[in-house]
Amino acid sequence: MAATSVRQVNIAIIGLGGVGKCFLSQLEQLAARRPSPKLVVTYICTSKKALYSTDHVAIDFRDLPSTLAASPHAPLPLPKLADFLGTSGSKTVLVDNTSSQDVADAYPLFLGRGISIVTPNKKAFSGPYKLWQDIFAAAAQSGAKVYHESSVGAGLPVISTLKDLVDTGDEVTKIEGVFSGTMSFLFNSFAPASGSGGGRWSAEVKKAKELGYTEPDPRDDLNGLDVARKLTILARLAGLPVESPTSFPVQSLIPKELESAASGDEFLEKLPAFDAQMEETKAEAEREGKVVRFVGSIDVATKQVRVGLEKFDLSHPIAALKGSDNIISFYTKRYGSNPLIIQGAGAGGDVTAMGVTSDLLKVLSQIA
Numbered sequence: 001m002a003a004t005s006v007r008q009v010n011i012a013i014i015g016l017g018g019v020g021k022c023f024l025s026q027l028e029q030l031a032a033r034r035p036s037p038k039l040v041v042t043y044i045c046t047s048k049k050a051l052y053s054t055d056h057v058a059i060d061f062r063d064l065p066s067t068l069a070a071s072p073h074a075p076l077p078l079p080k081l082a083d084f085l086g087t088s089g090s091k092t093v094l095v096d097n098t099s100s101q102d103v104a105d106a107y108p109l110f111l112g113r114g115i116s117i118v119t120p121n122k123k124a125f126s127g128p129y130k131l132w133q134d135i136f137a138a139a140a141q142s143g144a145k146v147y148h149e150s151s152v153g154a155g156l157p158v159i160s161t162l163k164d165l166v167d168t169g170d171e172v173t174k175i176e177g178v179f180s181g182t183m184s185f186l187f188n189s190f191a192p193a194s195g196s197g198g199g200r201w202s203a204e205v206k207k208a209k210e211l212g213y214t215e216p217d218p219r220d221d222l223n224g225l226d227v228a229r230k231l232t233i234l235a236r237l238a239g240l241p242v243e244s245p246t247s248f249p250v251q252s253l254i255p256k257e258l259e260s261a262a263s264g265d266e267f268l269e270k271l272p273a274f275d276a277q278m279e280e281t282k283a284e285a286e287r288e289g290k291v292v293r294f295v296g297s298i299d300v301a302t303k304q305v306r307v308g309l310e311k312f313d314l315s316h317p318i319a320a321l322k323g324s325d326n327i328i329s330f331y332t333k334r335y336g337s338n339p340l341i342i343q344g345a346g347a348g349g350d351v352t353a354m355g356v357t358s359d360l361l362k363v364l365s366q367i368a
């Protein structure tokens, strides 16, 4: 019997933080379970260091991040990286585990060179509408694939579900819910529906960062921009050409006095002095027998997108969420008045990396 040939796909990884490390561990397990195609990691970098060799030899990533810290290489500039990956002679998938706008802006370049992309980074898909168009045009032209499931709801099947609804001809009329793992965690612990417990707002923010739920700079969660980015992505997939995440009303929870904080660390240090503001927001809802939660909605017919605080009865499913759970309801013509609902952890390294790894599997099934 003839031996089965083992095809090879090269993998390049940018970003090795909370999500990147979990992705690497899932990749190792995947490679062990599935001998074909052979997955060869040829490039890994953080913002400071890179591991690669000019002859595209497989990187042994078992001793990371210490080997990476000891590497003499700085990351390749992105156009050089596109050359390096585009000339390897093998199909290549770039995994962007950063929240970098620069890396996101280079997606059309990579895709145009035939390099597929999987990523939890929201910046490319929620940036200027022109970038969105360039990304999908470059992919269509070269045949490279681009998947970003974890850019909304972490590993929850939010994007794939919305694409399936649209691609099968359903009409999405409204999307609403809790889209931030950080905001969900903060309000579920600061203002639980049970009424008991509830730590100080600033302490809960610190905890959310330690648990790996927040953006690298937690102000990007608290100013509502992270949710606005997710709604921009979903609105575009539902057919609304939203120009940017700042083109609709977004409520910020950053105290006015801290808007000019020089860094995320300075912001966290000064936040305890403003706990009374969130205590008042919580108390106001309690006086009405409700809890406050941070939500978003897209009304496709009226083209209205909004992000901010709302009060909910204690019996409402949004009031009863736990931990970092997201809940996302899709109202469509087919589903009528009972929406299709997706609920579960919406932040955290492992669940986010799961979305990235499953995107990689989708790409492999099409290119290898």
Ligand SMILES: NC(=O)C1=CN([C@@H]2O[C@H](COP(=O)(O)OP(=O)(O)OC[C@H]3O[C@@H](n4cnc5c(N)ncnc54)[C@H](OP(=O)(O)O)[C@@H]3O)[C@@H](O)[C@H]2O)C=CC1
Binding pocket: 014, 015, 016, 017, 018, 019, 020, 045, 046, 047, 048, 049, 075, 097, 098, 099, 100, 102, 103, 120, 121, 122, 150, 151, 153, 154, 181, 212, 213, 214, 215, 216, 346, 347, 348, 349, 352
């Ligand atoms: N954490 C979560 O629950 C979720 C995260 N996401 C998204 O996943 C992505 C990663 O998040 P997370 O792992 O938590 O973030 P981290 O801050 O933990 O890690 C980011 C990594 O990216 C690297 N990096 C940043 N900029 C660059 C650059 N220009 N070139 C190379 N490397 C760079 C950083 O390197 P260095 O260490 O040198 O700075 C670091 O290794 C983000 O886009 C986030 O929005 C999506 C859903 C959920």
Ligand SMILES: N[C@@H](CC=O)C(=O)O
Binding pocket: 150, 151, 152, 153, 154, 179, 180, 181, 182, 183, 213, 214, 215, 221, 226, 346, 347, 348
């Ligand atoms: N910071 C984000 C991470 C996932 O997108 C969140 O809290 O939801």
Ligand code: NA
Binding pocket: 149, 150, 151, 152, 153, 154, 155, 156, 157, 158, 159, 355
């Ligand atoms: Na998702």
